[in-house]
Amino acid sequence: MYNELMFYKHKPFVGSRFDIRYKKPLSVPVRIDIDEDIIRITGYVEFDPALLVPFKRDPDQRDTLLSALPESYTYADAVVDGITEYWGGSYLFEGAKMPVNVLVDLIRKDDPHAVIPEGQRSFRVRHTNLSATSFVTSPVWRMGWGVFTTGCPEAAMLNWSPKYPGTINLNDYSRLSWFKRVAAHEFGHILGLGDAYGAHYRFFYEYPGTDSYMMNANRQVQPREIEMALRAHETGKMQYFPYKFSFKRYFGFLHTIVDIFRKQQ
Secondary structure: OOOHHHEOOOOOOOHHHOOOOOOOHHHOOEEEEEEOOEEEEEEEEEEOHHHOOEOOOOOOOOOHHHHOOOOOOEHHHHHHHHHHHHHOEEEOOOOOOOOEEEEEEEEEOOOOOOOOOOOOOOEEEEEOOOOOOOEEEOOHHHOOOHHHHHOOHHHOOOOOOOOOOOEEEEOOOOOHHHHHHHHHHHHHHHHOEOOOOOOHHHOOOOOOOOOOEHHHHOOEOOHHHHHHHHHHHHHOOOEEOOOOOOHHHHHHHHHHHHHHHHHHO
16 A cells, blocks of 8 residues: 555544635635635636537437537536536535535636636646547646655646646547536546546555445545545645555456457457
């Protein structure tokens, strides 16, 4: 097991324990503020021009959710809707007597009516077809060395900090509902959360009890994931779900992947 300081340590939620402060707020693209029973997530986002076009409608595939929206509905609109719908809401945290409301406000750089302070940094969302999945990456100059500062392989491509939360790279998804879920999952990384599913950089280890989590199966944001975001912004360090290395599991998965590859040849 790597240095346990990098892993999220579950603690009962008490608002006063999350002391989130930003030395230079304008340099932080996504900020979190706590005001009694309200948690406000405010983000400034810049979209790739390729995402400012209408969401593609497949005439051979009925998408009830998309068909109810105007023809002008864009990929960028879907990203904002997915993030605000899945991360916003009412959450009952452990140790809290009453639910806490989470409000998400994404301010778009392409919105002519947006009020953006001079010098405010934003995170970027762009289109990619580099792989079959979507992902978040740090600037090239931050890649690689994050592994040495955290001891975690997840930090190789995403060397997170509040000032440099990364860039979301979104692939094409034909159904609007799944596109929105993926966007919400990737925003979790922007907030400072690692993955919970059995990815190769987690040595194929899925963290137990997270099958309904956004950071596992793109299901639903759980109170613990909100807590992890708060802890990331309080400490300035990305919060990772613990994992375990198993030779049997790791090499078993590798053998399966190689076998699938051979059958495709």
